[in-house]
Amino acid sequence: MRAKTINHAAPTTAFFNGAGPTPAISAQIQRSQSTQSPEPNSLTATQSIQPVLRSDYQPPAYWIDNVELDFDLDPRETLVTARISVRRNAQQSSSTLDLAGENLKLQSVAVDGKRLEQTQYQLRDGGMTLLDLPESCVIETKVLVSPVTNKSLSGLYQTSGNFCTQCEAVGFRRITYFLDRPDVMTTYRVTIRADKQTCPVMLSNGNRISQRDLDDGRHEVVWEDPFPKPSYLFALVAGNLKCHRGTFTTRDCRNVALEIWVEPQNIDKCEHALVSLQKSMKWDEDVFGLQYDLDIYMIVAVNDFNMGAMENKGLNVFNSKYVLALPDTATDEDYMLIEAVIAHEYFHNWTGNRVTCRDWFQLTLKEGLTVFRDQQFTADQTSAAVKRIDDVSGLRAGQFVEDSGPMAHPIRPESYISMDNFYTATVYRKGAEIIRMYHTILGAEGFRRGMDLYFQRHDNSAVTCDDFRAAMADANNVNFDLFDRWYSQAGTPELTVSEAWDAAKGEYALTMTQSYPPLPGGNPGTEGRKPVPLPVRVGLLDAESGEEIEQHGGVVMLQTESETYTFGGLTAKPIASVLRGFSAPVRLRMQRSNQDLAFLMAHDTDSFNRWDAGQTLATKLLLDAATGVKNGEKLKLSQEFSDAFGRVLSDDSVDEAFKALALTLPRESVLGQEMDVIDPDSLHTARQFYRTRLAETFQSELTALYKNLAADGAYKNDQKSINRRRLKNVVLAYLSALETPESVSLVADQFNQADNMTDKQAALSLLANLDVPARDEALTAFYKKYQSDPLVIDKWFAVQAVSSRADTIEQVKQLTTHPDFSVDNPNRVRSLIGAFTQNQVRFHQADGAGYKLLADYVLKIESANPQLAARLVAAFNSYRRFDETRQTQMQNELKRIAEHPGLCKDVHEIVQRALHF
Template sequence: MKDAQPRAIYLKDYQAPDYWIDTTDLTFDLFEDHALVTSVLGLRRNEDRGQDTPDLTLVGIDLELVSVFIDGSELTSDQYILGSESLTVPVTRLSFSLTVVTRIRPQENTSLEGLYKSNGMFCTQCEAEGFRKITYYLDRPDVMSKFTTKVIADRGRYPVLLSNGNDIARGEFEGGRHWVTWKDPFKKPSYLFALVGGDLEMVEDSFTTMNGREVALRIFTESHNIDKCDHAMLSLKKSMKWDEEVYGREYDLDIFMIVAVDHFNMGAMENKGLNIFNSSCVLASPDTATDASYQRIEAIVAHEYFHNWSGNRVTCRDWFQLSLKEGFTVFRDAEFSADMNSRGVKRIADAAIMKTAQFAEDAGPMAHPIRPQSFIEISNFYTLTVYEKGCEVVRMIQTIVGEHHFRKGSDLYFERFDGKAATCEDFVKAMEEASGVDLSQFRHWYNQAGTPVVTVTDSFDQASGRYLLTIAQSCPATPGQETKLPFHIPVAVALLDKDGKALPLNEAGETERVLHVTAAEDTWTFEGLTEKPLPSILRNFSAPVRVKYDYRREDLVFLMKYDSDSYNRWDAGQRLATAVIEDLVDGQLKDKETAIDSRLVDAFGVVLADEELDKAVKAEMLKLPSEASLAEQAEEIHPLQICESRSRVRKAIAEAHKDKLLELYQTLHLKGEYRPQAGDIAKRTLRNICLGYLVELEDDSLQQLAEDQYKNASNMTDLRAAMGAVINSSFQSRETIDSLLNDYLDRYKDDAVVMDSWFMLQSSSPSLGTLEHLRSLQEHESFDRTSPNKLRALLGGFTSGNMKQFHSGTGEGYEFLADWIITLDKQNPQIASRLMTPLTRWKKYQPAIRERMRKALERIKAVPDLSADIYEVVTKSL
């Protein structure tokens, strides 16, 4: 830390800047040991702030100042003030030109913020505050400027030079250097600036917009990956077409570019016209990418492209409004993915992330509203709350106002704020004006943290045929918010009769109704019933809340069998499995033998035998709750007991339904060319889930299935599933495991993206991923300590995906993680902060584990000069 304690920044203190930057002209002279950056800024006084001329203070980090000019006159060192992270210059006119020359060293920039090098390629990452590592600037999202960028470099080393906008000029210098000038005609904040210089190859295509404009589409990558760009290109074209059809949004430049980069802190970045992607989010071929990778690439390409309007053309006024662009864009990409694939499975997957990871975030020390009131380090707020819960808040608005009015509201929002920096309030007001719906109470979702709890009770009067459904809401206390005002919660419900059919709820015969829960408690009456129905509550996960209703286990089995809502059918199975596993955990803690409830095992058999059930949904329903999900729902986490109990249930299901699992496995085998299409993906997913169950059994022929699938796999999905089955089986020999791992290594050692999975498969394996094995892997020649992907694969796989090994022993896993956090904090604070998340949940664990985790946090806190990223997380956690 440069200060004794980093200070918090508050939303309430927001003030518009004293000056605007109308134009930004940048020249980058790139060399092997440094880069020289010349910025020429056209500034003017913000009239709303007055007519005086206060000094101008720009921010900058790790910069070497070379020279400063105002209106062409160079300033001497006594005419400006150079702080550790700022440059202050005197101002005498309402409009003026400021030229600043800085020297930076991208080759030494391990934080991967600002301008840095990845595999010999110059690239940038400026969101949220990376631009200040490039030059002194008003690095804030409400300062929007028109950028012109000239990039100069050695032609032999860096034949491709890219930046935002359109390529308007290029030329050669003597001595082998060349230059390209890019001009972006649209105003943007500095966080959307991008630059790339490298020896890259290109895949090119084009797209004709709805108004007949021809847009060049280009994806750049290193030459050995050029054959892995076709899927990303197809995804881009699908995204452009979908955004025109669903939102009426047309692309606005002559060119759209994507660059794949190996060293990248995030998934991808929506820089105007020049998206920079983590390689894992753009490169795919059947031999190297799984079905999940194909779908992830499609979704991320769409997400970054959709940002062109929901983030770029309309940006956020300040970083407290981050969910304005991210929550809305996640909603847009989720709807796109649902249209491209299985809508039911997409909703289940999104709900699973919310219920497992985001609900845990809401219940932890870093809990915050989707629009936080303060932060110390903005990088810590690129969270599931801002993104995924932000998406659910937007979805609830669509549910409340209706799809037609939601589209009218989005059109009004884009029209009103095009080229401007907006707030969450601006978005909500646009929806109100377009629909005529009062969203005053709904605004609490933006200001209040935590996961609301919806408690449902019911009663039925046989004589009158009247059914009453009472819903009460509450929300637990979160840091800084002890009490909460009632939310506006849209709860979609249906009522099922004894045959599992949804009853009509109005004269129109509609079988689903959205109940708008706005009071602390309210009751709805349904007339004309002949028997008490079973309520199907929160259909399609209509709100990000916990539902408490006294379902009997027979009710959950009934919903699993009959509910027409894919999400609720899946959720009933998750509830039932969770209850059964919790029984086993409780039995272990009381040292008594507890039988597995046969109703769960039988229910899984019903799902397996259901020929009419969509295969994609069936695959989801056959997955037991993850260990992380079970931990999130536990009052006190007993990790080893959770692992053992869940494993016991998996084995019981496998034993009871061995024949059906084997039959499904055999009949679902796909022949012919690999296709990452919804139908084929569903079959492969279901088949590989069957394999996972079968290897739970001590049967040589079943163990051989996994080994044979690995050897005969024609695509990475089946190969990796087989590898995971072999590694995680209790009955495979170490010789077989090592043989397959070595074969995998030999095949893919030159593919950085695939090698991430090699590390992840081992680090997340309960049997293989011991601390001793991890220490050997971190010394492996393929492990790169500067690569965020490798760090996430090795450390994240162990700490977040391997509950059994991370929590085994006497706290060695926590000390191992603490060692890495302390090291990484000096190298890449963003990655260090994200990897620290498992330790932040320490208060929820059983006492002995809790104390060991706390000690690891205390050791991190005691390190001098912590980054703001780590300081904020560790102090809030303790």
Template sequence: MKDAQPKAIFLKDYQAPDYWIDTTDLTFDLHEDHALVTSVLGVRRNDDRSDGSSEMPNLSLVGIDLELVSVAVDGQELPADTYVASADQLILPVKSQAFDLTVVTRIRPQENTSLEGLYKSNGMFCTQCEAEGFRKITYYLDRPDVMSKFTTKVTADKGRYPVLLSNGNDIVRGDLDDNRHFVTWEDPFKKPSYLFALVAGDLEVVDDTFTTMTGREVKLRIFTETHNIHKCDHAMVSLKKSMKWDEEVYGREYDLDIFMIVAVDHFNMGAMENKGLNIFNSSCVLASSDTASDASYQRVEAIVAHEYFHNWSGNRVTCRDWFQLSLKEGFTVFRDAEFSADMNSRGVKRIEDATMMKTAQFAEDAGPMAHPIRPQSFIEISNFYTLTIYEKGCEVVRMIQTIVGKDNFRKGSDLYFDRHDGEAATCEDFVKAMEDASGVDLTQFRNWYNQAGTPVLNVTDSFDQASGKYSLTIAQSCPATPGQDTKLPFHIPVAIALLDAEGNNLPLNSAGDTEQVLHLKEAEETFVFEGLSAKPLPSLLRQFSAPVKVKYDYSRDDLVFLLKHDSDSFNRWDAGQRLATEVIQEMVSAQAEGKSVAPDSKLIAAMGAVIADQQLDMAVKARMLVLPTEASLSEQAEEIQPLLIAEARSQVKQAIAAAHKDALLALYNALEQQGDYQPVASDIAERSLRNTCLAYLTELDEADMLNLAASQYDQAANMTDRNAALVAAINASHQDKAVTDRLLGDFLNRFKDDAVVMDGWFAIQASSSVLGTLSHVKALMEHDSFDKTSPNKLRSLIGGFAAGNMKRFHEGNGEGYEFLADMIIILDKQNPQVAARLMTPLTRWKKYEPEVRERMKKALERIKAVPDLSTDIFEVVTKSL
């Protein structure tokens, strides 16, 4: 550690800066061994912080590992003894209310492995400044509430870097001596430094235009390396869809003359919403039918939309400080989720989002890094780009829409954008706009912003035959989380329906509504429904109306009934997940006692009914047939027994396959597609269902089923079917090394020059319970296609093994934990952000069975003992222990 104890930063200590930076003029002189950065800052005293005294506080600017060349105020260079400078800070005495500060720094992007600030990737200069990367470029007030108008001049060798990009509109360009050239960009909108972007490289471009709702023509440009240029069409279509949707649904029009996207192979995040110049991880923007699966196509569409939507919910209105991160991220995730639901299957999208919440985010809420969507403190802000901030933040926004209604929500968003345009806002500003626009009091709802953890709803009911009254009593509680032992009641919208014996929704009020949102505000409340002739079966938390856990004493027959009859697609899916989880947990408990229990025939029969149901939407059916993941089962277990969970789940899957082989095979054959590949909802649904059937069929220990997967691989006309066949083959119960080696080798030969596709090749093997042993993973690290500096490769191979392969990561005597600890220690010196994210599987060690727990703890203690840990790793490991 650089400090013995890195210090936490607290929300309660927020203060506005002593100075503002009204204008920022940057000049980048890019060379092969360094970059010279000249910043001219228009600095002004913050009058709100002034006490009227003639004494001016020092101006303190932050930096990281900077080489200072010179400092000047109003054009006069300052002697070195008139200021205090280090690699991390520049402190200047101030004599006037407003002045121009010129700072020249030298940086070395070629040596920047952290991928923050300005760095080089595959011969291209690139930036990533969120959250605090700009301070690696020049000394600055690198905080989101300091908003400035940026002008950026980029100069470089014309042969090596013919494309020079930055934020805003290009206003002048020209040639210089020595085969160099320059382009100057001007962004007319104020922005914080984290939204600054620069790219310089030898890139190809795809051009298009979009006509806005007021008739302006906007140039659209997507840049990538020459060999990937044919993979940009889908991203361009997605961008135009996003722009049109945002106009129609939110009334938001794009504001610059040009919108640009650049694909970068080495990138810590998925993408970045820099004003007018979005920089994307290549995996999130490039797609073609032979290299991208349906999931990849949908991911590209969603991420392009997300970053574009940030133009308003993040850029035009940004966050005042990093504690307000969910203000822009939660709101924008909600916007992109609704966009994806409109573009594809709304039912499946809701299931996907709920799956993420109920597994990974609920686990985060129950772990050592648990925090509210507006944290109260942090040591390293990079550690708070979490599922809580993004996904739970989205669900909180969704609940606001449920509570105030869709029309009022739109009024509230309009008011929020109009009221805070060009400002750095807070979560409170957003909630207040919703209150003012709707007239709905959200005072209690604010607890969602301040309290961590996943609320639990304990639901009981009773029916009085004589009066026809049905009572539903809901009690809420929330477990203790770090720093918060007790919680105040939340305002929780609980959408419900009541089903009769035939599975029909009963009317709930005099208006005949068959679905109702109950507003739970007290620790316990009872809701009464009248006029019923028999006790109904409640359908609770329809469409996952709140990010909570629901406990209700459903019998297995009740769950089968809901799975077959509930009109809510989410609750049909959830009933099946609950049923399968109960059955697998029962088997795990029996195995722990040395007993053997066969999977419950009710689950096997219920899955058969799903397979046979021809009325079910195919996309939803595919989801309903997928068993709870090992991560989901672990999250719901009182004590995680990883190897038993993996074994029990596998046994259930094999039992379903054996019982319904003929039906699965018939459905698989019936869904064979003809014609060209199209990433449209109907075709995606068919492929998803067909490949789900294949995954079951290869659970049978039969050579014919392995050959079925191999045949699909050989005949595949798209990456979706090819990937699914490869996964099915290498995880098949019947193994033939010659077959699986042939398929893996063919895949390698086809795609070895495609970095994004090779990420998938590594991930498929690392997450395989059959192939993904520790020794195999270590061997893959030495493969020619593996790049130890690539975040994508590291996440695919090491993350795929540690987070996606329960059986192999946890087998043995802790060798998997020691391997992960070794990698984290190495990567902490190279890229702390990636290292911290890879640590997640170890942070839940306290929930595992005793022997596993001690081995995981030992790995964490070894990491903690390493000197000079980054703040990223220090925060995670100390909170975990």
């Protein structure tokens, strides 16, 4: 993943434009530039934006057999010499070769040792064209690049004085002229030279084969990767780094050196990442029979990184937030995310590196599959039920929104304008759900057979989603032709379920109907959509005892528009538990009484559906309450929900992590999805009312539970302790809603006495919502203690950005002038501006100040870091879901951005899609 990760910590705001532009969108971008050194992600004044189409795929005119790269590292002028051995594609007759290149200062180009004159090649925007090449030859180019001025964090750049690369998706063309496409796989030999004092460590893919000192105070290291790979998996890191070392012995008794490279001050924060890597390697051997293939596996942590992590072959580059951890500086969630992202990038070694994508339209082939694999790994390490709830919560909060907006696209889109907009919740999260359905239908053994055949057929190849589907089908003698619709259709299906009871026959029937809600704007993949295969897991519960009626549990396959499933031999009408484990990525529409939902919330034996019943009931009641707020009615706590809440609170049969989830009300952003017109103020008032009333109703029980959980002793990092902290902090959040001197004191005491970041940050977040002296005292104390730790200060910015206080927008504006805020650091921008856009009630405040703030920062960032700006501007994508006043305000900001001279392609694509939706 380029984790690329999608950031697991928050709903993604990255989007992909799944369509070619309408004529109105094909506006020219006004930016004048040299043909030799075009700005990244932008076009010249004479160019119009043209989409890349999946249907236009053609293999390259030439293949590359091997590459030799020489780097003479210098912050301002790094010399890159590339020698690429090419041979003509037997299926092509052209002797012309187009190489991609951006922001390169060409020094020379030669073919088979003969330097070419300028008449023998053509420089153009975005690359170079070589003419009249022989059947095979060696092309040598020399270029200069400037790492220190590269603020896009794509290609070769500097961060904290260290050299680093990021090449997925199209960063390698900012290093040298190349066939920068995933279907061109070749071996690499890399020589790096640099000053020994400033760059004592120099790393690249594969195995280190030599190193030596040079006479001029520099030194040289040579790396060779024996496995063919596409250019997006190339990596280079050089600088002043320290190594945390470990080993892993594979199943066939090979010893693999494990190295985690970090800045010297962080060397004591790597052990958890190392253990996570070892666990991942063991799990992949046990579950999929996949062993690591090189003698060394390296991870490097850097502070300035646009994504979460990158799976470069043998040399993963990580955002430092997904590597560094100590109890005093990292929360339990941080620890779990580190383990998950480490696993994800390691699993890419096979699902992404050994078998990669033929073209970028197939991105979900590696990302959806690898997300599913990391989800299964985490489920095995922790709690499968809690992990499933967390994953579906993220899907609903991020991907469902994407699927119903201007950037809706299939998991395998048909076109794109900017490749960097392709890394979306749909490709990742929904892609993983499609893979999960194969697993649900085939079972673990059948899925493993399919994986084995996939690797047998395609190892060291660049393939398509169809190749994966064929392997799953052929290995199990199953027809998966209809699954192609999941890859080609956009939008979230709605599954409508109705029930019928025939007492005389003792038969209970469920009629299931699937449909797609219409989307405006002509999004591709939304016209003429057909029914998709839906594995729907169903259970029936005895309406009196709540016990499972065992003979009627299982998976039914809905492959047509509508089917009726009848269950016989019953003596009384059961309570149906439908879509257990969220067995298909759909919106479930089923008329159920509050009593039935409360019953399922208390009794369902499927943990996911037990949680989901509570969320569905809470959603119904909170939406009703929001309507009451708007109509000026007096609010009242539902007795049914209060009773169900109490039963969960007192249930000692479930673990604390599940109980914490079951007691948490739906997020305001998720509630808003269920409104025809989102009313952030009424939703916020209604949710706050329920929080306060539940706290008042169960104050004694909550207080007793908090004291019991808080008495657990000194910090431990085992799963039981993590679960207890999770529940403790949910309970504290309810008590803080009382806003009494006693409850404020309880929160302040936890902040002051906490011996770990989980409890300290939880308390700080609660205090940040309050108008009490303890709030400012805690924020000041937190900053003073952790001001030298960038990752912890990111948390300090974020808790203030998501505060529910009425003055939050003013606080955010003040924080943008703070000495520690920098638009050049993606983590810092995400922690303040990005976090603020997730604060539904304050970002959408009625005067539009939040919208103006976001637009201002998109325009400040877009020219230097188009990827980051594009992810930020996507917060406007849902603007048509709001009232007319807010719509107009957001639309005006979108127009202001669209009219900005020289707007980068990444932002232009998303803004135009939103405006024409």
